[in-house]
Amino acid sequence: MSKGVVMPPAPKPVPADYVPVFFPKRQGGARAAGGPEEPRTSIVVVGHVDHGKSTLIGRLLADTGSLPEGKLEAAEKASREEGMPLEYAFLLDALLEEQAQNITIDTTRIGFRHNGRSFEIIDAPGHREFIKNMVTGAAAAEEAILLIDAKEGLKEQTRRHGLLLSLLGVSRVIVAVNKMDLVDWKEDRFRTLEREIREYLGGLAINPREVIPISAREGANVMRRDSKNLSWWKGPTLLESLIAASGREGIQAEGPLRFSVQDVYRFDERRVVAGKLESGRIKVGDPIVFFPDRKSSRIKTIESWGEENPLTEVGPGQSVAVTLEEQIFVERGHVGSLPDHSPVESREVRARIFWLDPEPLRLQSPVQLRLGTQSVEARIVAIDRVVDAEKLEAANEAREEVGRFEVAEVRLRCRRPLVYDSHEKVAPTGRFALQRGPRIGGGGIITEADYPVSLAKAVTGEHLTWTEGRVSSEARASHFGHEGAVIWLTGLSGSGKSTIAVALESLLFRRGIGSMILDGDNLRHGLCADLGFSLEDRAENIRRAGEVAKLMAESGLVVISSLISPLQKEREAVRSSCHASGLNFSEVYIDAPIAACEKRDPRGLYQKARKGEIKGFTGIDSPYEPPQKADLVLHTATEKVEESVGKLLEHVLGLVQLKEVDRTSAGGPGGQI
């Protein structure tokens, strides 16, 4: 059975003073972080099972002369053993099962060089049950080749993989129509498929750079042109297209600074903040603000290992360690930004997620959201749309869960504020993984982000400090039996805001929920008595009302604010300010046509405005901007008051009532002290 190896002659003894180690002189380099020197383009190859992915990769490697010696021979031998002609796929599919079934089991990576460029191919398997490997492969790719079998055309996985590419943010796509030899190299068949795939990908906001006819098995149009069979093709070969793309600048586009803090190290008196530049660059002397605490400082030094001339600037994608001018509290999970172009800080996240775990992700069930170095407990509070990956159709029925391999548009609420961007604006801080128990079960990209209109003023007052209480918001919620919230009613004068606010306040109070109305007119008697009705003063009035509402909600109350608040921008400012503090905020549009409001005119104000006795009256000679994305709309001109109030009550209860998990995990009354 086993037999020993032919033992080579024993090595000669070495002299006692022989040093077996070579100590090279450090050459050094401009890079702050370690890592490979040669830039590499990562390409993922996706498509339906048996459409020829592994064959294409084998062909690319063979044609570019990137195969190690003996590999081709080994593949030929394996092919003979399975009783088939040379199978290029065997070059990759090293695992035994794969060779028997001729199917790739897991994501494989393999490098090749051509014309002075370096590529890394990620082979993602086509089997439906192996889709998580496809995600693992595709998420790392800068470029994708989507393969379609010319004979079979678009199949389930062609569509699914297209959708996943769009979801994972891989927008640079080349489509290769493979096995052209099986359709007699016919141009009309190719053009039909080209139309179909362009139409499908267009619906996913992917515009393929090139749709190319090839035959991987025959080696046509992969590296070499096939002037005999594909003489009608005037476009590039697959390799030409890849090389053209790899030369393009801006794979790692410069965005606003996002510095994810990994850890803080203490050396002597110095504190070194280490992390990764997800986007943007850091220069010595630059101001920097760390979220979520919004502590600000300046970059004092950029630290590097054994560098004689310390770096003064570091660019995107690098890991970096810095020291700061002021000693401020920074920890893992914080995100550094320049004072302008700051990220969003909110407990609410709107995202498109994909789910991979066999056990579905249910509404309200806790899941760990991991974004950069942040990790917060979150739960899905609304499933707006579940997309069928094949038909690209949204399910019509309301859904309580997101199943395996489904893609859904959801709203998530986090226990603590999360610092993020929209994926469109800053991809690395606009995407996250979802972990349940020890397993990563899915992920998502953030589709919307309410950027703050202006950074809270506290940031500019460098000598102000924020006094942190010891009673956590969870402890408060547990004590009162409900969370605080700002319910922001907006609408024209006479639309019914006050009536509804008064009814809601009393209904909530009777249910044991601490509630309080914040009325615009009432505020003007005290806090805002110094303000007039100019646009500027009205904006300041809203800002103050928003700050007061926030404070009251932080104390645990459900605040019902009743102000016309005509401008979208000002309402958004209150929303982002509340979300930044981790508070529930709901914008409720009291929607009644101006004619109905004017007819009611409970305080005779419209009459006065029409006569010109009141200037700048909203709806008459001052604009009202209806909410674009109100959390609830009440049609008070057509509904009964009880009906509107009933809807609002249900909405508010859904927002502030505690779930069982919250009750048990808040640490009881008094909180963690």
Place this chain on the structure above:
Amino acid sequence: MVNEEARKRGIGYETHDPVTVTHELKSAALQQALAKYKWDALVTGIRRDEDSTRAKERYFSPRTAENEWEYRDQPPEFWGQFTTAVKPGEHVRVQPLLDWTELDIWEYVRREGIPIPKMYFAQNGRRYRSLGCWPITKSIESSVDTLEGIVEELKTTKTSERAGRAQDHHERNAMQKLRAKGFM
């Protein structure tokens, strides 16, 4: 740590094939060490370009209590998020260099001045590209004896890095069999 039990059974290169010896004296010994010291994680230096089964690895790769690699059910890994938790008795292989190539390693050694064994440099027209156990590691034909020379040689070579490692090539799928049972 030496697998004394296997040595008592007479396992050795003199009498056994390289796959058997590799499993008994490396993988099994590692498993004994894991059991003794109860380590949660092993940091390895394996890379995807070394071998086609290593090409399918994860940066954080869980291993069962039996030290086995369940390559059919590996956790997803994306956007810098990894599965780091381990259950009692299990461990995770942390493989930070997975994405590097052999060329990257040598360019890095040159740039950072990292000390290396002199066996990588040619003597009498031969040098080692990969170092393993003495009786089953072969040198390659090469006259290169500088870091610059190694970097240049790697840019044009057609042989694989581990071509001189006998256990990889002892039989078809040798590495898959070894690695499924805990070999690095």
